[in-house]
Amino acid sequence: MSITDTTESTFDADINVAQPIVLDFWAPWCGPCKALMPHLEAISEKAGEALKVLKINIDESPKLAQRFGVRGIPTLVFVKEGMEEGRLVGTTTSRLNVVLEKWVGLRGLRSSVSGEPVPAVAAAVTWSSFAGRQDLKDAAVERIRAIADERSASPSKQMAETGALLEAELSIPASLFTFINYIWDLNYAFSFRSYPELRELIVELVSAIPVGKNLQSMPRQFHYDILYRSEWAIAQYFDDHDVLDFLGKLRSAHERELQGVVVPESEWDSLRDEAILLADMDGDRSRISRAMEALARPISRLEGSTVSVAIGRAHDDERREPYWSPQDVARTEAVYSKLGKVVQDELGVRPTSAGSELHAWYEKGKVIRDTWLARQREEDPEFWARHALYEQNVLDTRKKMADYLSAQLQARLAAVHT
Known part of the structure; x- marks a missing residue:
C-alpha cells in the first residue's frame, strides 16, 4: 500500500486509480491523527498494492474537507471507483483493522499490527476485605476524611497508589472503586455536591465496606x-x-x-x-x-x-430529545473541534506539566472559548437554544446516575453485611 500526500490541485489525478483508496483527513495539530499514522504505515506492509492511502491536510486543503463533509478528525473515507463506500471518524486501530479486513479482504491484520494487549490469566486470589483487619479499614477511612483539596486524586488513589496495590494491600477488588471513583468524578466535575458533602459521602461509602468479606x-x-x-x-x-x-x-x-x-x-x-x-x-x-x-x-x-x-x-x-438530532450532534462536535484549533492557534500546545503555566493556559483559553462561543450563539440563536436544552438534559442525566450509583452501592454493601 502506498501512502501519498494529496492536495486540492492533485487530488483528482491521485484518486484515479484501480485499487481501493483510504482518504486520511488529518492536521498537524491533531494528536489522534498522529497516533494513527504508525498504524497506517504498519498496515501498508501487509496490504502491498491492494490499498492506497491519500493523506489530506485539512488546513492546506479545506475545500476537500468541505467536499467530503468532514466535521472532525481523524476521518478515514473509504473510496472505490471514485465513490465513497463508508467512513470512520475518530477511529481506533482495532476498528480500522476489522473494517479493512471486511472491505478489502485483507486478513491477519489484528494478529500482525493491532498491538492489542493479550489479557493475562488471573492468579487465584483469596478475597478478604481489609485483609480481615478493622485497623486497616479505620486507616483507609481516615485517609479519605483527611483529603483537604478537592482537586486531589480519586478515592482509589487515596486508598492505594494503583489498583493492583489496592487489591494486594486491602484485598478489595479495584472494580469496586470504579463505582466509587465515578461517584466522586460526577459530583466533583458538575458540582452536584459541595466538596465537604462529597468527601463525607465517600467516607460513608468506604465506611460501609465490611471487614473480612469476599467482595469479588x-x-x-x-x-x-x-x-x-x-x-x-x-x-x-x-x-x-x-x-x-x-x-x-x-x-x-x-x-x-x-x-x-x-x-x-x-x-x-x-x-x-x-x-x-x-x-x-x-x-x-x-x-x-x-x-x-x-x-x-x-x-x-x-x-x-x-x-x-x-x-x-x-x-x-431521541425519544427524550425530539428537539436534538444526530445531525445536531455532528454539528456540535465540529464546532468544538474547530474551537480547540482556535485556542491552540492562539495559545500554542497545552502545557503537559501541572503548575502555574498550565493554570494560566486554561484561564486564557477560557476567555477565548467564551468569546468565540458567544459569537456563535449570536449567529444562530435557535440552534444554541436547543443546544442549551440538550446540555441541561445531559446534566440532569449525570446527576441522576450519580445519585443512583450512591444509593445502589450503599444498599449492596449493606446487603453484604447481612
Missing part, C-alpha cells in the same frame, strides 16, 4: 444489573434488530461469566468485531457501534465503560 462478585453483578436489569438497561434505547441481536449475545456471554464459566477470548474477539461492524462504515450508527465495542469484553474488564455508556445512551435517547 459484588461489583461484577452491579455492572450486569446496570446493563441489563436496571432503569439504565441498554436494550430499551434500541429498536434496531442488529443492535438488539448483538446485545442478546453479549448478555449471554456476561451471564455465563457470572456463573463461573470461562468464556473463550475468541468469543470476546468475535463480539468486538460484530460491534465494530454494526456501523457498517455508516456514520449513522458509528456512535452506537463505538458504545457497543466498549461493552464487548468480560465484566471483569469493563471498568468505567458500563457507566459511561449507560449515561450516554440515556441522554442521547
Whole structure:
C-alpha cells in the first residue's frame, strides 16, 4: 500500500486509480491523527498494492474537507471507483483493522499490527476485605476524611497508589472503586455536591465496606444489573434488530461469566468485531457501534465503560430529545473541534506539566472559548437554544446516575453485611 500526500490541485489525478483508496483527513495539530499514522504505515506492509492511502491536510486543503463533509478528525473515507463506500471518524486501530479486513479482504491484520494487549490469566486470589483487619479499614477511612483539596486524586488513589496495590494491600477488588471513583468524578466535575458533602459521602461509602468479606462478585453483578436489569438497561434505547441481536449475545456471554464459566477470548474477539461492524462504515450508527465495542469484553474488564455508556445512551435517547438530532450532534462536535484549533492557534500546545503555566493556559483559553462561543450563539440563536436544552438534559442525566450509583452501592454493601 502506498501512502501519498494529496492536495486540492492533485487530488483528482491521485484518486484515479484501480485499487481501493483510504482518504486520511488529518492536521498537524491533531494528536489522534498522529497516533494513527504508525498504524497506517504498519498496515501498508501487509496490504502491498491492494490499498492506497491519500493523506489530506485539512488546513492546506479545506475545500476537500468541505467536499467530503468532514466535521472532525481523524476521518478515514473509504473510496472505490471514485465513490465513497463508508467512513470512520475518530477511529481506533482495532476498528480500522476489522473494517479493512471486511472491505478489502485483507486478513491477519489484528494478529500482525493491532498491538492489542493479550489479557493475562488471573492468579487465584483469596478475597478478604481489609485483609480481615478493622485497623486497616479505620486507616483507609481516615485517609479519605483527611483529603483537604478537592482537586486531589480519586478515592482509589487515596486508598492505594494503583489498583493492583489496592487489591494486594486491602484485598478489595479495584472494580469496586470504579463505582466509587465515578461517584466522586460526577459530583466533583458538575458540582452536584459541595466538596465537604462529597468527601463525607465517600467516607460513608468506604465506611460501609465490611471487614473480612469476599467482595469479588459484588461489583461484577452491579455492572450486569446496570446493563441489563436496571432503569439504565441498554436494550430499551434500541429498536434496531442488529443492535438488539448483538446485545442478546453479549448478555449471554456476561451471564455465563457470572456463573463461573470461562468464556473463550475468541468469543470476546468475535463480539468486538460484530460491534465494530454494526456501523457498517455508516456514520449513522458509528456512535452506537463505538458504545457497543466498549461493552464487548468480560465484566471483569469493563471498568468505567458500563457507566459511561449507560449515561450516554440515556441522554442521547431521541425519544427524550425530539428537539436534538444526530445531525445536531455532528454539528456540535465540529464546532468544538474547530474551537480547540482556535485556542491552540492562539495559545500554542497545552502545557503537559501541572503548575502555574498550565493554570494560566486554561484561564486564557477560557476567555477565548467564551468569546468565540458567544459569537456563535449570536449567529444562530435557535440552534444554541436547543443546544442549551440538550446540555441541561445531559446534566440532569449525570446527576441522576450519580445519585443512583450512591444509593445502589450503599444498599449492596449493606446487603453484604447481612
